[in-house]
Amino acid sequence: MPSNRIEIDPIYCKGCALCTIACPQKLIEMSDALNEQGYIPAVISSGNLARCTACALCARMCPDAAIRVFKSVETDGGQS
Amino acid sequence: MTTVLKNVFDRPVSLKDVSTHFCPGCQHGTAHRLCAEAMDSLGVQQRAIGVASVGCSVFLYGYFDIDVVEAPHGRAPAVATGVKRVRKDDFVFTYQGDGDLAAIGTSEIIHAANRGEAISVIFVNNTTYGMTGGQMAPTTLPQQQTSTSPTGRNVASDGYPIRMAELLSGLEGVSYSCRVAVNNPKNIMAAGKAIEKAFRCQVEQGGFGFVEVLTTCPTNWGMNPLKANNRVAEEMIPYFPLGVFKDIAPMGQEV
Numbered sequence: 582m583p584s585n586r587i588e589i590d591p592i593y594c595k596g597c598a599l600c601t602i603a604c605p606q607k608l609i610e611m612s613d614a615l616n617e618q619g620y621i622p623a624v625i626s627s628g629n630l631a632r633c634t635a636c637a638l639c640a641r642m643c644p645d646a647a648i649r650v651f652k653s654v655e656t657d658g659g660q661s
Numbered sequence: 662m663t664t665v666l667k668n669v670f671d672r673p674v675s676l677k678d679v680s681t682h683f684c685p686g687c688q689h690g691t692a693h694r695l696c697a698e699a700m701d702s703l704g705v706q707q708r709a710i711g712v713a714s715v716g717c718s719v720f721l722y723g724y725f726d727i728d729v730v731e732a733p734h735g736r737a738p739a740v741a742t743g744v745k746r747v748r749k750d751d752f753v754f755t756y757q758g759d760g761d762l763a764a765i766g767t768s769e770i771i772h773a774a775n776r777g778e779a780i781s782v783i784f785v786n787n788t789t790y791g792m793t794g795g796q797m798a799p800t801t802l803p804q805q806q807t808s809t810s811p812t813g814r815n816v817a818s819d820g821y822p823i824r825m826a827e828l829l830s831g832l833e834g835v836s837y838s839c840r841v842a843v844n845n846p847k848n849i850m851a852a853g854k855a856i857e858k859a860f861r862c863q864v865e866q867g868g869f870g871f872v873e874v875l876t877t878c879p880t881n882w883g884m885n886p887l888k889a890n891n892r893v894a895e896e897m898i899p900y901f902p903l904g905v906f907k908d909i910a911p912m913g914q915e916v
């Protein structure tokens with residue numbers, strides 16, 4: 582079963598780190614490399630992604646709407 | 662049974678897919694997103710007209726996927742009055758900084774509020790003039806150092822910071838007035854609800870709604886975004902308490 586996931590968009594992220602304090606599980610860290618805009622972006626490791634609850638608190642905290650959140654849900658194969 | 666990934670949080674439709682010029686950590690971005698989410702949820706994007714102020718939020722037209730009118734500095738409530746009076750079915754809101762609304766535009770906001778215009782006003786209080794280099798605003802806190810109060814705001818000569826949400830709540834024309842902050846997820850969700858409520862007040866009842874949003878200006882405060890965010894709870898909220906100061910039916914519609 583795939584885990585929940587968040588996507589931190591490198592076009593929007595300005596490296597403010599506000600998402601790191603918003604995540605109740607402390608899953609988000611700052612990268613050690615610059616992004617295209619010249620900022621140090623937020624990143625989440627695949628190990629940490631496996632623990633993500635898809636609560637979206639990080640995304641709500643982000644001033645640049647850089648985070649998309651996806652929740653793993655089960656369907657019966659019919660209309661979702 | 663199959664497992665799918667469901668998108669549970671995304672950028673609002675009323676926000677354009679562009680990166681903003683705001684400094685890292687600047688919560689103008691948060692306030693923009695909350696306004697866009699409220700327009701999405703009320704379904705008013707196609708008939709929304711934003712009125713932009715002068716300040717760091719001057720590029721409203723570049724970031725919201727709605728129609729926008731640019732107002733002269735401080736005059737957004739007067740421009741919005743005209744727009745709403747000729748386009749009564751449209752949704753009209755102003756988005757103004759504290760230098761714009763509480764300094765140069767004091768007269769316009771007070772009279773638009775007192776007339777009970779059917780508009781919504783989003784007031785972004787970051788305790789300084791952001792765009793022009795961090796000068797003292799009417800909302801600058803006592804002792805706060807700015808480029809025009811290098812030794813700190815002296816209340817003996819400069820007066821005390823103005824609490825706009827409370828002040829406007831004293832006017833008959835105001836239906837809804839509140840203050841919110843966006844310094845943690847809980848406050849951000851409450852802020853989103855308040856903005857939606859102010860917008861709904863116009864859409865459903867033709868009332869004047871005012872939401873003061875406490876935000877950071879990391880650049881002019883000389884702080885990194887995390888320190889600036891901490892200052893909101895440590896220094897701003899104690900002087901500018903969060904809460905709803907008025908929530909009544911619009912003037913003339915009392916039951």
Ligand SMILES: Cc1ncc(C[n+]2csc(CCOP(=O)(O)OP(=O)(O)O)c2C)c(N)n1
Binds near residue numbers: 761787
């Ligand atoms: C008539 C006029 N006077 C002064 C200015 C200079 N000016 C531009 S923005 C600004 C203050 C903006 O501060 P605020 O409303 O707090 O917005 P912020 O940039 O902090 O978001 C001033 C004084 C101007 N553009 N027009």
Ligand code: SF4
Binds near residue numbers: 587607608650
């Ligand atoms: S969605 Fe929730 S758990 Fe997942 S990274 Fe964001 S804040 Fe953390």
Ligand code: SF4
Binds near residue numbers: 646
């Ligand atoms: S809050 Fe947004 S802009 Fe700031 S570091 Fe996190 S993803 Fe990047």
Ligand code: SF4
Binds near residue numbers: 687717879881
């Ligand atoms: S100067 Fe201040 S208000 Fe203006 S964009 Fe930068 S942080 Fe935001």
